Amino acid sequence: MAGSNPGRKSTIYDIAEKTGSSTSTVSMVLNGNWARYRIKEETANRILECARQLGYNVNMKARGLRLSRSGLAGMVLPHYRNRFFAGLAQTFEDQARNRGLCPIVVGTQRDPAVEVSVTETLLSQRVELLFIAGVRNPTPLNDLCSAANVPSINLDLPGDGAPSVVTDHRKGAAEITGVLIEKLLARGHSTGEMVLLGGVANEYATEMRIAGFRDAFKARGLTPANDAIECSGYSAAAANRALTIRCQRLGRPPFGLLMNSITALEGLVQFMATLPHDAWKTVVVGCFDWDPFAAYLPFDVTLLRQDVDKIISEAFAIVEKRDSADRSLILVPTGLGKMFEEAEQTKEFDR
Known part of the structure; x- marks a missing residue:
């Protein structure tokens, strides 16, 4: 036994004897391979603790495993x-x-x-x-x-x-909606055509963005139209369809559009591609998301970026x-x- 001869270094045989394990099990644990061979964590920890007490030089990988660390x-x-x-x-x-x-x-x-x-x-x-x-x-x-x-x-x-860490969707939506409202007013357009499009009803992010959208109107003594909010989902195809229907009803695109995600903005770009170039000039667009390529779009667009x-x-x-x-x-x-x-x-x- 290692304990009867202080000058002798401990071996895996000593650890096996102390823990009642086989030498192959001790070897796999000390080499950090115990999980691969379905050795119980309790057994691995017992072997590693015994090795520490006996002064056995456990490799760093196995030492980390003893602390239940996988990295x-x-x-x-x-x-x-x-x-x-x-x-x-x-x-x-x-x-x-x-x-x-x-x-x-x-x-x-x-x-x-x-x-x-x-x-x-x-x-x-x-x-x-x-x-x-x-x-x-x-x-x-x-x-x-x-x-x-x-x-x-x-x-x-x-x-x-x-615990949860999330974007402040409400304040962000209020900020970008306010920017779009001011742009519409500066152009002499009605804010009654301002639309928030995309997202999923009763989902936290969408509901907070809807609240922020309404906050921006309320802060200016305004009220959004009854049909101003349309939760059409996050897909580009759904946004394209929703915009097509609105355009058919109005005879042109709405003056103001706040897209609820970058994928909804993709749907808007697809929709805009079907219109004459002059139709784009009347539209003020915002998006609750960010992509650098939006800077090259041929219409007025403001992006909100999450940190x-x-x-x-x-x-x-x-x-x-x-x-x-x-x-x-x-x-x-x-x-x-x-x-x-x-x-x-x-x-x-x-x-």
């Missing part, structure tokens, strides 16, 4: 099709790596069954944290994380089962506090597109 950080999000979600994913990856973590990002296409399945898989791989972005009902995923003692943070859409850097930074700050009782809601301010362009250009030069 993995997970994120689920609906898709990568717009710049907001793609930006969230990229920023999450950058900030996770800066913290010595290996990021895993999975798109779920807004399918609740896939969201649950992906979360279960990531937890089985022992992610140290999970960011849940754009999930309409994140509570079941938060519950899975809580049961596994893994911190989760809701991004973009809030939930009751974990993905701040959203991810705030989420990591919550995780690092390690407060399991925290259910706070953090609202991150937006900015009109130009406010962020210089910072983005500086980043591109630095890369």
Whole structure:
């Protein structure tokens, strides 16, 4: 025994004898391969603790496993099709790596069954944290994380089962709606034709943007038209159809359009392509999202940008506090597109 001869170094045989494990099991644990061979975490931790007590030189990979650290950080999000979600994913990856973590990002296409399945898989791989972005009902995923003692943070859409970091949709919508109203008034157009198009009824982000839209009118002593708000979804095709119907009814495009997402703006561009060029000149457009290519569109467009850097930074700050009782809601301010362009250009030069 190692204990009877202080000058002799401990071996895996000593650890096996002390823990009642086979030498092959001890070897796999000490080499950091225990999870691959379905060795229980309790057994692995017992072996690693025994190795520490005996002064065995456990490699760094196994030492991390003893502390239940995998070095993995997970994120689920609906898709990568717009710049907001793609930006969230990229920023999450950058900030996770800066913290010595290996990021895993999975798109779920807004399918609740896939969201649950992906979360279960990531937890089985022992992610140290999970960011849940754009999930309409994140509570079941938060519950899975809580049961596994893994911190989760809701991004973009809030939930009751974990802290949430979301864009301040209401203030942002009020700001951009105010800009569009002032442009319409300056052109001598009626604000009664101002339309908010896109989004999903009873979804948090859409409801907050609707509230902000109404706030902007109320602040100016105005009232939006009865049909000013149309929750046509997030797809480009749905926005195109909704605009086609309105144009047929009016005989021209509405004077003011606030698109509820960049994909809805794509539908507007498709719709505008079917109109004579002169019809574009009468339209004032805003979008609750940002894409640099919009600067080249042949009509007046104002973009509102969500601050993905701040959203991810705030989420990591919550995780690092390690407060399991925290259910706070953090609202991150937006900015009109130009406010962020210089910072983005500086980043591109630095890369």
